[in-house]
């Protein structure tokens with residue numbers, strides 16, 4: 001068994017984020033909001049966590065397709081690597097474009113576009129649902145006959161590159177602008193200005209957009225985010241609101257063709273009223289959290305522990321047993337839900353604290369083989385969670401209510 005060094009992507013992410021932050025301060029530009037950064041990073045944590053459990057099966061699928069169905073036997077020569085790079089980018093272009101043009105795909109991709117900030121934290125706004133979809137598209141490559149080892153290497157380069165295009169601190173880059181997707185081109189893609197909508201889908205090269213008529217140069221300052229902004233930092237809502245909107249619209253649709261359009265039609269044709277109805281139902285009135293130092297510190301600490309936990313889990317994944325993996329996953333996801341709910345000032349986070357305590361107790365009792373620990377933990381949780389005075393103290397502590 002060995003350490004899994006892909007965990008180092010996490011510190012690398014934060015080093016570049018730190019550099020971007022320093023650059024933004026030097027330029028006297030306020031590019032980060034606390035809430036948005038927490039929401040963006042939370043989504044990235046969940047994706048990295050889930051990816052840990054599913055990436056091997058994606059790679060396994062590439063090998064299976066290559067072994068069983070490869071159309072050609074493509075040698076790993078220099079020119080074939082170049083062709084693979086171009087083919088990967090072309091597939092990305094269409095995957096990404098269809099993700100904007102088909103409701104079912106947009107439901108997954110919309111998460112990447114919810115942020116109204118635009119900085120490196122936005123590159124973390126990827127969900128595992130998108131990964132499933134993206135990898136289905138990548139299957140074309142082993143089917144053509146590119147060896148999975150080549151495909152996986154190119155995907156790492158391809159995936160890493162797109163991180164660097166999510167920034168406002170890099171201006172236009174001279175002649176690179178004619179060849180590559182630069183930060184300037186990707187800023188256009190994330191903008192909600194009318195002229196910038198549905199433009200610049202490429203990941204690495206800009207010429208696909210020019211070829212297929214979706215290129216737009218960055219001219220006026222972009223406004224970032226969705227045309228109908230999401231008024232919530234709820235972890236669950238951000239992930240699933242569009243699926244829920246589709247489900248509600250699907251039920252409302254009467255004819256087969258209407259139902260078909262809800263699933264495979266264009267996002268701009270989906271009934272915009274549906275979200276308002278769902279918001280009233282699932283996002284009851286909330287007061288804005290007072291951003292006291294204590295509130296921010298409490299939230300930041302949770303993020304730091306979660307990131308450290310994810311880093312350790314990835315690094316030591318070969319040493320973790322099933323109980324550790326289940327425990328770590330439940331604890332991390334609950335903490336992310338908690339952080340989103342904190343930003344929304346939800347009072348039910350009080351009960352999430354006990355849920356987390358229960359997970360810790362359960363893991364301890366599992367490893368020590370002691371049912372007594374679980375019993376004692378459960379009793380403490382029942383007595384404490386039902387106490388009004390503890391609840392009042394907790395809410396006062398967190399929200400300063």
Ligand SMILES: [Zn+2]
Nearest residue numbers: 096100109112
């Ligand atoms: Zn997009």
Ligand SMILES: [Zn+2]
Nearest residue numbers: 112166186190
């Ligand atoms: Zn992006």
